[in-house]
Amino acid sequence: KQEVTQIPAALSVPEGENLVLNCSFTDSAIYNLQWFRQDPGKGLTSLLLIQSSQREQTSGRLNASLDKSSGRSTLYIAASQPGDSATYLCAVPNSGNTPLVFGKGTRLSVIA
Amino acid sequence: DVKVTQSSRYLVKRTGEKVFLECVQDMDHENMFWYRQDPGLGLRLIYFSYDVKMKEKGDIPEGYSVSREKKERFSLILESASTNQTSMYLCASSPAQGDTEAFFGQGTRLTVV
Numbered sequence A: 001k002q003e004v005t006q007i008p009a010a011l012s013v014p015e016g017e018n019l020v021l022n023c024s025f026t027d028s029a030i031y032n033l034q035w036f037r038q039d040p041g042k043g044l045t046s047l048l049l050i051q052s053s054q055r056e057q058t059s060g061r062l063n064a065s066l067d068k069s070s071g072r073s074t075l076y077i078a079a080s081q082p083g084d085s086a087t088y089l090c091a092v093p094n095s096g097n098t099p100l101v102f103g104k105g106t107r108l109s110v111i112a
Numbered sequence B: 001d002v003k004v005t006q007s008s009r010y011l012v013k014r015t016g017e018k019v020f021l022e023c024v025q026d027m028d029h030e031n032m033f034w035y036r037q038d039p040g041l042g043l044r045l046i047y048f049s050y051d052v053k054m055k056e057k058g059d060i061p062e063g064y065s066v067s068r069e070k071k072e073r074f075s076l077i078l079e080s081a082s083t084n085q086t087s088m089y090l091c092a093s094s095p096a097q098g099d100t101e102a103f104f105g106q107g108t109r110l111t112v113v
Helices: none
Strands: A004-007 A012-014 A019-025 A032-038 A044-051 A057-059 A064-068 A072-077 A086-093 A100-102 A104-112 B003-006 B010-013 B019-025 B031-037 B042-049 B066-069 B071-078 B087-094 B108-112
Touching: A004 A086, A012 A019, A019 A032, A019 A086, A019 A104, A019 B019, A032 A064, A032 A072, A044 A057, A044 A064, A044 A072, A064 B042, A072 A086, A100 B042, B003 B087, B010 B019, B019 B031, B019 B087, B019 B108, B031 B066, B042 B066, B071 B087
Parallel strands: A012 A104, B010 B108
Antiparallel strands: A004 A019, A019 A072, A032 A044, A032 A086, A057 A064, A064 A072, A086 A100, A086 A104, B003 B019, B019 B071, B031 B042, B031 B087, B066 B071, B087 B108
């Protein structure tokens, strides 16, 4: 069964810093990998989806990379802002293309 | 924009009540999912469905059932609510083929007293 680990569990940075969030998964035969953002008490917002054939995806200040062979993904956030403060979760399908298995997330605080 | 709508943001129910959590998606997605989220445990899969009238057990189905009579609607049922079912419940949907990006609802915070 797929297992997903996210490190660190929490991170606090000053505004303007570039930062990297890490995600690792145990079964490299994944269909895709998805990064989500969750604000306190809210649902999950999809940030980026990387297909297994892709190495990275970009959306604005966010860049996600995928290294299937090593079972790792990173989410890079450039020029962090206080509005980026949230929990970031990565998820991969348990088998085939569904359902998703989640890491426990990285709680990010960006200090003004 | 894809929209997944959960019927309630907050619910308070009594122990032993039968509770219905409703989820509707507007993008004609085949797949729908129910998760619960608890501090320290993360998101855990309760049930999922690949098609109308189909359902599959997830990792923690005990005490729950589901109904999918229409493609756009996936209901989670707590047959007899217990305090250990106090949690955040999250519904999601995704297409079956191609770009299988999953989208989530806003969550339902259920408290069982």
